[in-house]
Amino acid sequence: MGLIADILIPGKDAAGPCLALTAPISFWGGVDPRTGDIIDARHPERGRNIAGTVLALPGTIGSSSASAVLLELVHAGKAPVAILMDAPDAILLLGLVVAREMGWPTPPALRLPAAQQQALSGRRVLVSSQGAITTEAE
């Protein structure tokens, strides 16, 4: 399958296994900034690790420190390789804006409706710098 998504934060081509979350998440208090583990006790994907994934977010729960957690993940090498979001969360994405300003490798972020995210779950997904999202043939 192939899709073209709006680019929220541009980046290089990226590829990785897609982790499509099934519930909204707060990065602050929900993701361990040192490891990328999902630590929110009430989250259905608790215990999964977001590092190196194409992370699909059906929603985010706002915290003004979400950007700090994402920046810390980028700095620690534990960030997703790309982020797909149903709705742009300016506070979370600010972490990528700052990572780019710091000169650190910045994963791209694209807008993808939640309804289209689950079809990618568990598959290896390629995200092009032009916004094309494709899955590798099985």
Add this chain to the structure above:
Amino acid sequence: MVELSPEERAIAAGTQGEGAAMAMRIVAESARLMGAPKLIPVASAHIDGALYHGDSGTLFAEKLVEGGAKVAVRATLNVGALAPAGCAAIRLAAHERDMAARMMRAYEAMGCEPSWTCAPYQAGHRPKLGSDVAWGESNAVVFCNSVLGARTNRYGDFLDIACAIAGRAPDYGLHQPENRLATLVIDVRGLSQALRASDVFYPVLGTILGRTAGSAVAVIDGLQGCTTEDRLKALGAAAASAGGVGLFHIAGVTPEAPDLATALGRQPPRERIVLTAPEVQAALARLSTAGPTERVDAVAIGSPHLSLAEIDEVERLLAGRSLKTPLYANTGRHVLRPLEAGGRRKALEEAGVIFVADTCVVVTPILPEIAGAVLMTNSGKFAHYAPGNTGYAVTYGSLAECVESAVAGHLVREPRAWA
């Protein structure tokens, strides 16, 4: 699409140095992501970003300093992870302590005031009614909007300092007058006057406000003649920890609500909630997590940081007695200074009060690690964050109950009708 002025574009391209350029680009990118059409000048900033969460935040602040960045407007600092003004011992490992100290120095080097308080509005930083500012720290944001009538969104880490350096913020949200009108009425007139005029009611009401309003703007009806500045501070802090509240109005009390109709913009409310005694009692019960126990291992007050008036009240309640359980009094330098001058700090410390200045017990490890420990507090914000951040279970009570419990060494309740 955000449109920058020629001057803003020039700054973003580096005419005022790389630090100023980086800050302007961050503000402009945020405006783009938020859908703001342009940037607006801000009169001041309150910076929450100097609290250490990890090394990347320290490196970010130091890169701004290396780029020659200076704040363009008055910028006060929220709490840090260390306490240069002294008092309680902080159990941070050497690396974290070093990086937290570097971070605090970097923010001061950019010209931020070393206020190190979450109650800057009681430390002399009070923006004018109707002015646009860029504030961080949820309780400070809600106080600034609601009680002072200045206009700010919730500016989080990185964006707060970027706005302070650029002297600008994205034009959206609560900067725009139409978004400041209430759409929800919370009617508390059915509750007793005694309850409405007691300190202990306000964190409970704030919790209800946070849960029911979310990020919507509410106007509360029925508190005329019942509020003090410290009660409004407690209300806002609880509301902002229980929900996404950035602004509330109180009819006949707060500056944008001379009456109910004005606060609503003369439109009918989308929703009207009449608060009843059982709902208040349910919210009160949710503030405590310790269950039916008389155990109290520590008492913590001062989230937001205590005012001088609140310390006066602690002294009055103590009445010269000593404490069996430590009472952590979280406050700022603006309060410690006058206390020291009068010898009052020493007297309180001799009675068993532990002052925590520049920081607080839920953002950095201060409370001793004790299995099954219970923290007693009169703060809705401490009640919300202490279980997750400190491992202590919480018992919520009034300031008088907190002081009496600390004197007795176990929970002491006073009779009160929650109706």
